[in-house]
Amino acid sequence: MRGFAIAVITAQVLTQIGAFTLPALLPEYLRRWNLSATEAGWLIGAFFAAYVVVVPVLVSLTDRLPARRIYLLGTGLTAASHLGFALVADGFWSGLILRAMAGMGWAGCYMPGLKVIAERLEGNAQSRAVSWHAAGVGIAGAISFAVAGFWASLGGAEAAFLFSGGAALVAFIIGAVVMPRTAPRSPAVPRRLLDFRPVLRNRAATGWIIGYTVHTWELAALRAWAVTFLTLTIARAGAPDWLPGPTALFTAAGLAGIAISVTGNETAQRFGRARVVAWAMAGGALMSVATGLSAWVSAPLAALSVVLWNAAIYLDSSALTAGTVQAAGPELRGATMGLHSMCGYAGGFVGPVGVGLALDLLGPDNPAAWALAFGHLALITLAGLLLLRRVSAARR
Numbered sequence: 001m002r003g004f005a006i007a008v009i010t011a012q013v014l015t016q017i018g019a020f021t022l023p024a025l026l027p028e029y030l031r032r033w034n035l036s037a038t039e040a041g042w043l044i045g046a047f048f049a050a051y052v053v054v055v056p057v058l059v060s061l062t063d064r065l066p067a068r069r070i071y072l073l074g075t076g077l078t079a080a081s082h083l084g085f086a087l088v089a090d091g092f093w094s095g096l097i098l099r100a101m102a103g104m105g106w107a108g109c110y111m112p113g114l115k116v117i118a119e120r121l122e123g124n125a126q127s128r129a130v131s132w133h134a135a136g137v138g139i140a141g142a143i144s145f146a147v148a149g150f151w152a153s154l155g156g157a158e159a160a161f162l163f164s165g166g167a168a169l170v171a172f173i174i175g176a177v178v179m180p181r182t183a184p185r186s187p188a189v190p191r192r193l194l195d196f197r198p199v200l201r202n203r204a205a206t207g208w209i210i211g212y213t214v215h216t217w218e219l220a221a222l223r224a225w226a227v228t229f230l231t232l233t234i235a236r237a238g239a240p241d242w243l244p245g246p247t248a249l250f251t252a253a254g255l256a257g258i259a260i261s262v263t264g265n266e267t268a269q270r271f272g273r274a275r276v277v278a279w280a281m282a283g284g285a286l287m288s289v290a291t292g293l294s295a296w297v298s299a300p301l302a303a304l305s306v307v308l309w310n311a312a313i314y315l316d317s318s319a320l321t322a323g324t325v326q327a328a329g330p331e332l333r334g335a336t337m338g339l340h341s342m343c344g345y346a347g348g349f350v351g352p353v354g355v356g357l358a359l360d361l362l363g364p365d366n367p368a369a370w371a372l373a374f375g376h377l378a379l380i381t382l383a384g385l386l387l388l389r390r391v392s393a394a395r396r
Contacts, residue, residue: 005121048346074105075108142257202336213344219348261314285382287305354377355377
């Protein structure tokens with residue numbers, strides 16, 4: 001069983017390794033396709049929007065069909081999306097379709113792949129495999145920025161997307177070889193599809209879901225625009241020789257964020273989940289404003305601000321998810337986690353588009369535009385914190 005878990009986790013890493021190729025290369029596509037910042041935000045956000053639409057259907061189908069079929073559909077769509085960007089895409093509309101395909105592909109890979117592991121393993125082996133699965137996906141997402149930058153430096157943006165598509169094809173092959181061809185028997189009758197009303201009656205879980213939605217809103221906005229922000233800041237203000245390039249900088253920020261996320265839930269258990277989440281959201285709001293203003297000062301300060309902001313965002317990531325899991329009733333845990341994921345990715349769609357709209361008001365080359373684009377997220381984050389506290393308090 002250890003070999004089976006390693007194979008599935010490897011496939012998930014290969015699928016995720018190209019997830020952020022477009023955000024990493026966004027400055028190139030802004031020039032190549034003459035995109036507005038709003039259009040660029042839509043290209044990034046389409047991934048999350050498509051995920052939200054199809055994930056409840058695809059994950060529910062794994063209760064009725066072998067998860068292998070859903071997984072192969074997901075990896076196939078992911079590969080087609082990346083290869084399409086390398087070979088076919090020539091502008092906003094073709095890119096938008098391919099980005100939506102990538103979001104649908106990830107919806108068919110992430111939770112179905114995790115479900116395959118959970119169904120085949122038990123006890124400590126299951127817990128360990130799930131932890132490694134989360135770590136593998138997180139690390140792959142973080143290093144995808146550096147991977148994209150590396151391949152683009154060798155053969156342009158097309159080379160980066162060809163690599164991402166090839167990696168997804170290898171994941172498809174792994175899934176076809178190792179995943180079971182039959183679905184496990186379920187003694188329970190599946191609940192009605194997309195009926196989340198019982199979940200919403202749980203005020204505690206709803207509060208944590210609101211917090212996670214805002215968390216992903218902020219995280220997706222930073223992931224989408226950090227490389228472009230750093231690229232334009234370095235081009236305008238210059239940078240010392242010791243400062244790494246934008247893709248390497250954000251890879252380092254992502255890896256640091258994952259380390260902080262792992263310890264975030266332990267910190268929450270020690271100091272209180274609500275308190276740590278409040279610290280993280282308040283810190284994120286502060287750093288979003290500071291990062292936007294740092295473009296006026298220097299590239300090193302901008303890089304440091306991005307790293308610190310990313311760290312603040314990640315601090316409450318595992319604490320919010322663990323809060324949702326603990327608040328959920330055992331009979332509704334799957335539905336609760338499904339809504340948690342859907343709402344989070346909905347926030348992930350809105351965040352990049354909102355930054356793009358703000359940038360278009362003044363132009364991405366204007367530092368004041370970044371102060372507005374990143375700074376407005378502080379209001380979103382603080383409003384989310386207030387709503388989380390009010391909804392959670394209402395259950396008492």
